[in-house]
Amino acid sequence: MSTDxxxxxxxxxxxxxxxxxxxxxxSGITSIVIVALIFIFLLKEGLSIxxxxxxxxxxxxxxxxxxxxxxxxxxxxxxxxxxxxxxxxAILSVPIGIASALYIAEIAPPRTKEVLxxxxxxxxxxxxxxxxxxxxxxxxxxxxxxxxxxxxLTALTGSLTLAFMAMPTIVSIAEDAITAVPRQYREAxxxxxxxxxxxxxxxxxxxxxxxxxxxxxxxMGRVIGETMAVMMVTGNAALIPHxxxxxxxxxxxxxxxEMGETVQGGDHYAxxxxxxxxxxxxxxxxxxxxxxxxxxxxxx
Amino acid sequence: xxxxxxxxxxxxxNLFYGxxxxxxxVDLQIQxxxxxxxxxxxxxxxxxxVRVFNRMNDLIDGVRVTGRVLVQAENIYAPSIDxxxxxxxxxxxxxxxxxxxxxxxxxxxxxLEVHRSLPRSEFRRMIEExxxxxxxxxxxxxxxxxxxxxxxxxxxxxxxxxxxxxMKPKIILMDEPCSALDPIATMKIEDLMRELKRDYTIxxxxxxxxxxxxxSDFTAFMYLGxxxxxxxxxxxxxxxxxxxxxxxxxxxxx
Numbered sequence: 001m002s003t004d005x006x007x008x009x010x011x012x013x014x015x016x017x018x019x020x021x022x023x024x025x026x027s028g029i030t031s032i033v034i035v036a037l038i039f040i041f042l043l044k045e046g047l048s049i050x051x052x053x054x055x056x057x058x059x060x061x062x063x064x065x066x067x068x069x070x071x072x073x074x075x076x077x078x079x080x081x082x083x084x085x086x087x088x089x090a091i092l093s094v095p096i097g098i099a100s101a102l103y104i105a106e107i108a109p110p111r112t113k114e115v116l117x118x119x120x121x122x123x124x125x126x127x128x129x130x131x132x133x134x135x136x137x138x139x140x141x142x143x144x145x146x147x148x149x150x151x152x153l154t155a156l157t158g159s160l161t162l163a164f165m166a167m168p169t170i171v172s173i174a175e176d177a178i179t180a181v182p183r184q185y186r187e188a189x190x191x192x193x194x195x196x197x198x199x200x201x202x203x204x205x206x207x208x209x210x211x212x213x214x215x216x217x218x219x220m221g222r223v224i225g226e227t228m229a230v231m232m233v234t235g236n237a238a239l240i241p242h243x244x245x246x247x248x249x250x251x252x253x254x255x256x257x258e259m260g261e262t263v264q265g266g267d268h269y270a271x272x273x274x275x276x277x278x279x280x281x282x283x284x285x286x287x288x289x290x291x292x293x294x295x296x297x298x299x300x
Numbered sequence: 301x302x303x304x305x306x307x308x309x310x311x312x313x314n315l316f317y318g319x320x321x322x323x324x325x326v327d328l329q330i331q332x333x334x335x336x337x338x339x340x341x342x343x344x345x346x347x348x349x350v351r352v353f354n355r356m357n358d359l360i361d362g363v364r365v366t367g368r369v370l371v372q373a374e375n376i377y378a379p380s381i382d383x384x385x386x387x388x389x390x391x392x393x394x395x396x397x398x399x400x401x402x403x404x405x406x407x408x409x410x411x412l413e414v415h416r417s418l419p420r421s422e423f424r425r426m427i428e429e430x431x432x433x434x435x436x437x438x439x440x441x442x443x444x445x446x447x448x449x450x451x452x453x454x455x456x457x458x459x460x461x462x463x464x465x466x467m468k469p470k471i472i473l474m475d476e477p478c479s480a481l482d483p484i485a486t487m488k489i490e491d492l493m494r495e496l497k498r499d500y501t502i503x504x505x506x507x508x509x510x511x512x513x514x515x516s517d518f519t520a521f522m523y524l525g526x527x528x529x530x531x532x533x534x535x536x537x538x539x540x541x542x543x544x545x546x547x548x549x550x551x552x553x554x
Contacts, residue, residue: 182398184394184396184398185398185400185401187356187359187394187398188392188394188398188399188400188460189400189410190356190359190387191354191356191387191391191392191394192387192388192391192392192410192411192414192463192464192467193383193384193385193386193387193388193411193414193415193467194410194414195384195414198414202410202413202414203400203401203402203410206400206401206402207400207401
């Protein structure tokens with residue numbers, strides 16, 4: 001090869017490297033740009049509500065009467081509905097989900113393990129409208145009879161349904177985290193005379209904690225953002241609930257139920273987008289808190 | 301060899317992984333408060349043998365053992381054996397330092413909690429005693445709540461020894477405890493072994509013949525699952541009785 005040819009080859013290689021790097025950079029940045037655009041769009045459409053309704057009245061208002069005259073846009077009942085349903089779902093799904101993950105990863109014999117894992121993946125694949133439908137026709141009447149209340153479509157029904165939906169996420173991610181705990185930790189614990197249970201509880205579960213936290217947070221993310229199933233089973237009454245046995249309406253269900261009836265650019269339309277902003281901020285905070293926690297425990 | 305009652309004794313010990321025989325007719329006597337090294341080429345069964353003494357092989361599916369293994373004159377393969385008590389009596393240090401992903405203090409108190417061998421009020425004293433036992437106390441006394449995984453590899457391995465000491469074992473098994481360490485750290489661990497010998501029986505598996513020659517009192521040479529030669533380290537290295545031992549220690553194979 002002559003010097004010129006070699007120089008050319010080097011140049012071609014450099015250009016190719018440059019192009020590859022740029023392509024990867026663009027792909028990476030695209031997702032961030034899209035998220036930013038969505039947020040900007042939300043702000044643009046939603047912020048105008050605060051020209052007619054103060055932030056305080058919007059977030060703290062106890063009444064959501066979007067089509068009365070004059071309309072009242074207070075989303076406190078919706079926030080309360082979302083929080084109640086989510087907390088209920090978390091209380092139900094986190095202990096059961098983590099326990100199943102521990103069982104599958106540590107205790108189940110190989111065949112049982114395969115069957116359970118496949119089953120859980122299948123569970124994750126059920127469309128939410130079907131789960132909502134089943135919840136509505138089976139769980140609703142059951143709860144109505146069980147507690148002898150006028151309607152079975154309550155916050156509790158929503159929590160149960162959502163717990164069911166969060167479970168596959170929690171179990172499969174937590175199970176991965178538990179399985180990823182190095183063998184050496186288990187060996188060391190067993191060699192020190194620890195029983196299987198002590199090893200699992202005191203060592204494996206602690207080592208897998210960051211992964212389990214991530215599992216729970218992703219599960220909760222699914223719960224907060226879930227719309228269809230929750231709209232079908234919670235009764236959709238935009239009132240501040242005083243117990244789990246009352247109908248509630250969540251932030252997500254409100255947007256889905258009412259967006260079709262609004263006039264584009266109107267106050268109601270803007271109010272629904274503002275609800276979107278609130279949801280966005282809530283999920284963002286959950287993610288941020290989880291991230292902070294995980295980074296802290298990694299450094300620790 | 302004239303000896304007192306051995307602390308570990310195997311009689312016609314055979315061990316099978318499924319149909320593969322990993323240990324063949326091993327008769328070995330290990331003396332109390334001595335360092336016994338198990339040497340031999342890879343796959344000779346030395347790690348398998350050391351894992352017989354605390355029954356860690358039980359974790360592997362399809363393991364079968366015949367013959368007798370006595371620890372302090374008790375047959376540890378008897379059905380009535382208390383495995384938890386056995387593993388408290390026979391501690392183990394592994395090839396790669398494997399402290400738990402907990403704090404320094406929690407690593408040491410783990411064994412105490414598992415065995416409920418001490419009231420909680422004594423934990424603090426035991427942490428200090430165990431860390432002093434492995435010469436880590438001065439380095440770590442202000443970092444007891446720091447994560448164990450943040451320590452250097454040598455410190456981690458010392459901590460692993462310390463958490464075994466806290467259980468007050470009789471025997472410490474070490475499965476190539478220095479293979480992840482640099483030469484200086486290796487020297488320091490060997491010094492520590494000589495310290496520990498005053499109170500504990502140590503069985504060390506090593507692929508490093510110099511280490512066996514330097515650090516042990518007795519050496520067992522194993523080959524293809526058989527115990528080829530066993531004796532005092534000095535005489536085994538100076539005047540091996542078996543040709544194969546001589547070939548191995550002079551580096552002709554392995």
